[in-house]
Every structure is written in C-alpha cells, then in structure tokens.
Amino acid sequence: MSDQPWTIERIRDALGNPALAQRFLGEINRAPAHQLLQVFARWERIAKDTQTAVERGREIAAAHARGDDPTADWNDATERVQADADRIRTRGAA
Numbered sequence: 001m002s003d004q005p006w007t008i009e010r011i012r013d014a015l016g017n018p019a020l021a022q023r024f025l026g027e028i029n030r031a032p033a034h035q036l037l038q039v040f041a042r043w044e045r046i047a048k049d050t051q052t053a054v055e056r057g058r059e060i061a062a063a064h065a066r067g068d069d070p071t072a073d074w075n076d077a078t079e080r081v082q083a084d085a086d087r088i089r090t091r092g093a094a
Contacts, residue, residue: 006044014047016054 004010008028012021024043031039063070 006040006047008040011040011043011047014051015043016050 008025012024015021015024024046027039028036028043060070
C-alpha cells in the first residue's frame with residue numbers, strides 16, 4: 001500500500017467502481033462543513049478496505065496461478081458457525 005496521504009482524488013481512484021466513486025463524490029460535495037471530516041473518514045475506510053480486498057484477491061490469484069492452494073492456511077469455521085446457529089435456534093432470535 002502507498003504511504004501517500006488520502007485525498008479526495010485518491011479515495012475516488014481506490015474505490016475502483018465508477019458508480020461508487022460518483023456516490024462518494026456526491027456525498028463529499030454535499031456534506032455540510034461540520035460533517036465533512038466524518039464523511040471523508042468513512043469513505044477513507046471504505047477505500048482502504050477495498051484496496052486491501054483487491055490486494056488479497058491478487059495474492060490469491062497469484063498463488064492459484066503458481067499451483068498453490070491459496071486456502072491452505074485458512075481456518076475452516078464451518079463447525080463453529082453451525083454451532084452458533086444451533087445455539088441461536090435453541091434460544092430463539094432476540
């Protein structure tokens with residue numbers, strides 16, 4: 001990741017999707033002055049998360065291209081998720 005500061009332009013570019021970038025620009029342009037930093041911070045987080053996901057996807061694709069199993073070090077959470085679902089069903093959803 002870049003060490004460059006986050007700017008409106010950098011956030012727009014990092015979002016990668018024209019519709020999402022347009023939504024960001026619309027929100028940042030319509031934000032009242034007292035909410036501007038909150039809007040910027042929210043979209044900065046979204047851009048960082050998007051950039052991280054893209055990088056992870058590229059790493060997975062590269063591992064797959066090398067013939068590696070990109071999921072080999074992933075924890076299988078199936079049993080835990082099923083146990084949580086069973087507990088929720090027996091208690092009932094609140």
